Amino acid sequence: MTADIAAAPEIRRRSRKLWRIRRSVLSWVGIAMAGLLILVAVFGPLLVPHPEAGGATVDVAGALRPPSAQHWFGTDDVGRDVFSRVILAARVSLISGLTVVVAGSAIGVVVGLVGGYLAGGTNVVLMRVADIFLAVPGVALALAFAAALRPSLTTTVVAITLVWWPWMARLVQAEVLSIRTSAFVEASRTYGASHVRILFRDILPNLTSVIVVKASLDVGFAVLMVAALGFLGAGVQPPTPEWGSMIAGGRAYLPDAWWLSTFPGLAIFVAVLGFNLLGDALRDVLDVSQEV
Numbered sequence: 001m002t003a004d005i006a007a008a009p010e011i012r013r014r015s016r017k018l019w020r021i022r023r024s025v026l027s028w029v030g031i032a033m034a035g036l037l038i039l040v041a042v043f044g045p046l047l048v049p050h051p052e053a054g055g056a057t058v059d060v061a062g063a064l065r066p067p068s069a070q071h072w073f074g075t076d077d078v079g080r081d082v083f084s085r086v087i088l089a090a091r092v093s094l095i096s097g098l099t100v101v102v103a104g105s106a107i108g109v110v111v112g113l114v115g116g117y118l119a120g121g122t123n124v125v126l127m128r129v130a131d132i133f134l135a136v137p138g139v140a141l142a143l144a145f146a147a148a149l150r151p152s153l154t155t156t157v158v159a160i161t162l163v164w165w166p167w168m169a170r171l172v173q174a175e176v177l178s179i180r181t182s183a184f185v186e187a188s189r190t191y192g193a194s195h196v197r198i199l200f201r202d203i204l205p206n207l208t209s210v211i212v213v214k215a216s217l218d219v220g221f222a223v224l225m226v227a228a229l230g231f232l233g234a235g236v237q238p239p240t241p242e243w244g245s246m247i248a249g250g251r252a253y254l255p256d257a258w259w260l261s262t263f264p265g266l267a268i269f270v271a272v273l274g275f276n277l278l279g280d281a282l283r284d285v286l287d288v289s290q291e292v
Contacts, residue, residue, distance in 0.1 A: 030277020108168025
């Protein structure tokens with residue numbers, strides 16, 4: 001009976017969170033859009049009508065055909081099916097975006113934890129390094145890194161990761177500073193727990209919701225950054241399909257062959273909007289500051 005009474009507030013909090021999700025149409029839209037994109041990235045290559053469109057296939061006679069029943073999104077300047085390329089590019093873009101967020105979050109979380117927990121000179125040095133990266137526009141810095149290496153998918157991921165981690169580091173550092181003197185942390189110190197144990201067993205679990213929400217919101221922007229590098233020619237290289245490079249390739253044919261840039265652009269729009277709405281939904285569920 002006592003246990004049931006103690007659990008009642010937690011049950012009410014969960015009920016309020018789920019109620020907010022059920023009542024939010026935009027949350028469901030975001031979940032549906034993000035889920036659809038993930039399914040397309042995983043299974044799309046098995047279902048595309050023209051798998052050969054992902055390579056260097058050339059069909060000059062079928063080039064620049066407008067959308068039709070045979071080619072839903074038309075064909076590009078060498079006759080490849082644009083619909084198939086947009087679907088195939090989803091895997092490249094989403095894998096790149098997710099890898100950037102996971103790798104950047106891992107670096108940022110460790111730097112933020114160490115800096116916020118140790119404070120003092122260590123915190124100052126780590127945060128000044130982060131500030132150096134933050135002082136330069138992300139796209140410009142990523143472009144510089146990518147240009148210094150041979151443009152490729154791996155180079156794109158590495159370049160964007162190098163400019164992404166400071167945002168997570170700053171967020172985690174601020175959260176750690178606010179809880180490093182909490183009673184449960186002081187209790188662990190009193191019992192002789194090591195710094196590593198306190199960081200990863202006591203402090204980090206209390207930051208899970210903040211990290212997950214930030215990471216989910218960042219996926220869409222990471223996809224956008226991958227597309228930006230591809231558009232500028234410093235990202236994934238043709239003939240590998242990638243939304244940004246597809247938009248860049250279609251510029252020369254605007255406005256007549258509008259479909260070359262329009263459909264990859266819409267794919268980027270859906271990805272960014274979907275993951276932003278998904279992040280908002282996760283915040284409603286996980287963020288304790290939303291509890292009333």
